[in-house]
Structures are given as C-alpha cells and as structure tokens.
Amino acid sequence: MDLYEYQGKELFARAGIPVSEGRLATTAEEARAAAEELGGQVVVKAQVLVGGRGKAGGIQLADTPEQAEEHAAAILGMDIRGHVVRRLWIERASDIAKEYYLSVTFDRGEKKPLFMLTTEGGVDIEEVAEKSPEALARLHVDPLEGLQPWHGRWLIFTAGIDSPSEQKQVTAIVEKLFGAFVDFDAMLCEINPLIVTPDGEVKALDSKFTVDDNALYRHSDIADMRDLEAADPRERLAREKGVTYVKLDGEIGILGNGAGLVMATLDVIDQVGGRPANFCDLGGGGDAQGVVEALEVITSDEQVNAILFNIFGGITRCDEVARGILTALGQMEIRHPIVVRLDGTNAEEGRRLLTEAAPANLYVEETMLSAAEKVVSL
Ligand code: GDP
Numbered sequence: 001m002d003l004y005e006y007q008g009k010e011l012f013a014r015a016g017i018p019v020s021e022g023r024l025a026t027t028a029e030e031a032r033a034a035a036e037e038l039g040g041q042v043v044v045k046a047q048v049l050v051g052g053r054g055k056a057g058g059i060q061l062a063d064t065p066e067q068a069e070e071h072a073a074a075i076l077g078m079d080i081r082g083h084v085v086r087r088l089w090i091e092r093a094s095d096i097a098k099e100y101y102l103s104v105t106f107d108r109g110e111k112k113p114l115f116m117l118t119t120e121g122g123v124d125i126e127e128v129a130e131k132s133p134e135a136l137a138r139l140h141v142d143p144l145e146g147l148q149p150w151h152g153r154w155l156i157f158t159a160g161i162d163s164p165s166e167q168k169q170v171t172a173i174v175e176k177l178f179g180a181f182v183d184f185d186a187m188l189c190e191i192n193p194l195i196v197t198p199d200g201e202v203k204a205l206d207s208k209f210t211v212d213d214n215a216l217y218r219h220s221d222i223a224d225m226r227d228l229e230a231a232d233p234r235e236r237l238a239r240e241k242g243v244t245y246v247k248l249d250g251e252i253g254i255l256g257n258g259a260g261l262v263m264a265t266l267d268v269i270d271q272v273g274g275r276p277a278n279f280c281d282l283g284g285g286g287d288a289q290g291v292v293e294a295l296e297v298i299t300s301d302e303q304v305n306a307i308l309f310n311i312f313g314g315i316t317r318c319d320e321v322a323r324g325i326l327t328a329l330g331q332m333e334i335r336h337p338i339v340v341r342l343d344g345t346n347a348e349e350g351r352r353l354l355t356e357a358a359p360a361n362l363y364v365e366e367t368m369l370s371a372a373e374k375v376v377s378l
C-alpha cells in the first residue's frame, strides 16, 4: 500500500525524523486557512500517489495566504500522470542549501534491505544510478544482524558527506529510517530530497512510503490511511469481489489461471501487436461465480473490445473451467468476441464442451500464440 507524502511524513515524525510542520487541505479555502495558521512562506503540494509532482507543476511556493489559495485552486483537480489531485499538503516552506537522497527498500535478489544515499538528490534516482553510479552509496543490511552503527558511517563517508554536523544528523536519520522501515513493515521508505538548510539543519522534504499489504493487519492505523477514492474504480470493484485485477492501457481483456500464465499472456499479446487492457488472475479455480465476477470487472472497462481466456489445466481441469465459462455466459450477456485457449488436464473435453454449447462470439484455440493472434485480429 502506497502512502501519500503527508501520511509518510506522519510516520517519519513518529520515528523521530525531522519534517516540516504542515496541514492537509482539500479546498482552496482550507489551503488559505492553513497558510494563515502556519504563517510566512508556505509550499502548496499536490498529494498524489505518483512521483514527479514538482515537474508537473503540482508544487508551488506561496508568500501569502492569498497566493496559497490561488495555487491551491490551480492544483486541485489537476491531472498528474493519470492521478487527479484531491488533497493538498500545505507546509511551512524550507530554505534549501543542498538536496540529498536517502532510501531503504527491499533488494529481493539479495533478500536484504538495501540503503541508498547520495548527495545528488532532488532529481530522479534512476538518473543518478545511470549517469553517475559512483555517487550512489549502496549498502545491504543483514536482517538478522540488524542495523549496526558502522552502516550509517559507511553510507555517509561513501556518499562523500564531509560536514561533521551533517554526518551526525544523517547517521541519526539513517537509524530512524531503518526503525520506521522495520516497525511499520515497510517495503520502501524514501526521502527525496533530504535537504540541508542554509543553517545546516537536515530534514525530510518529501516522503515515499510503501507498507507491506500483508502486514496491515497489525497496523490498523496505517490500513485506515488507504484512500479508497484514489484507486481505479475497476480495481476497487475487483478488490470488493476478491478478484486479482490490475488495470492496463490496452483493449484486450485478459483472464488466466495463475499469475505467471497471465504475465506470459500479456507478453504474447504484445508480441502479436495487441495491447492488454488488464491483468486478471482467476487463481486456481475456474468456477462459474469466479468467472462471472472477473468478467463483470473486465467488461466494466469501456476500452475493452475483445476478451481472451488463457487457461492451463493442472489441478483445475479444463472441462470444469469450460463449464464455468458456459454457466457464466448464461448468466450475463457479453457482446465482445471471446477467445478461449484451453490446454492441460482434460483440455479436449473442455474444448468439445465449448465448441458444442458456446455462443457465436466465442472462439476456441489450442495454443497461446494462436489464441493471441485470433483475439487481436478480432
Ligand atoms: P516530487 O517532485 O513529487 O518528488 O516532490 P518533492 O516534494 O520532492 O518536491 C519537488 C521539489 O520542489 C523539491 O526537490 C524542491 O526543489 C521543491 N520544494 C519542495 N518543497 C520546498 C520548500 O519547502 N522550499 C523550497 N524552496 N523548495 C521546495
């Protein structure tokens, strides 16, 4: 679960990481009132679950409450890379002397948390990693050993932070960030930029915070932070129905059984020149109710104009899935062409059932490639 900047900063503050004082606003009037309360220059920040807000114009400095109100009115409703701004964070503005970058995330390959620190912050970290990899200090933490004092020291020296005051503050923030990462069951805690003010104070100016969904049961306060309105409406519907669904940009609705098979299907659709409209995993089962619910979610996307079922029968038998599909199509009307590829256990029986009983807009194919070609041509 991704958190908004202000939510991540709240967790930072709880962990003892310095952040600026701010207020949440959902209207221009609230933004003005927040600026009045905070006093002095403020920064009006779009709260969206996507980066690069600054470049998109979603972050503006305001010298007066009137200006804050004007910026808020302009930023609210703005579309930042597909995310509509509904919330603003009004924060006391900071003077910036330097912008650093600090994060801790999971390195799945190493099976260890990975710290990254660079004095070249503020910009995209991918850019730093590509153009000047030597400027990026990377260090793994052994999860059993935990964070040791030398980790922080190694990071600051390798990143080339040479002011003793900054060294002290950054190593303290490294420790607190790791504390937050562990205590809140995070997958990512990123501070970009971690600024140094002209007075030499180090603090987190931004936050990117991702919490492990599977640990939310022990963080009810964080679970409550979820913004139900921010999700794609179809993803919300899918969550309610217990369907594993991710919205994509294309036109071909995809259903398969097993995440790996669905991923492969997306690749094959791409290979034959089509564009998948979604990722949807039916899971192990292929029962009619599951198929109905998945089809309801997929067909609620107006961009979809053809549907591909890619089923590999293992423990689930293809004839059962075929019956599930037929029952589902008996319960709901689907006008789009549907291509079904069945392979594996009882595939022949499944194909026979479909060929005999299926409506005219349903086509049966034997291989993944031929099914992908068929659905794209349709
Ligand atoms: P992002 O673009 O979504 O990563 O949003 P950030 O919160 O990182 O802000 C982007 C940039 O806006 C920062 O790198 C700063 O240069 C600038 N910025 C944000 N807050 C302040 C502030 O309080 N004072 C000043 N002077 N600049 C700020």
Ligand code: MN
Residues within 6 Å of the ligand: 192, 193, 206, 207
């Ligand atoms: Mn940032």
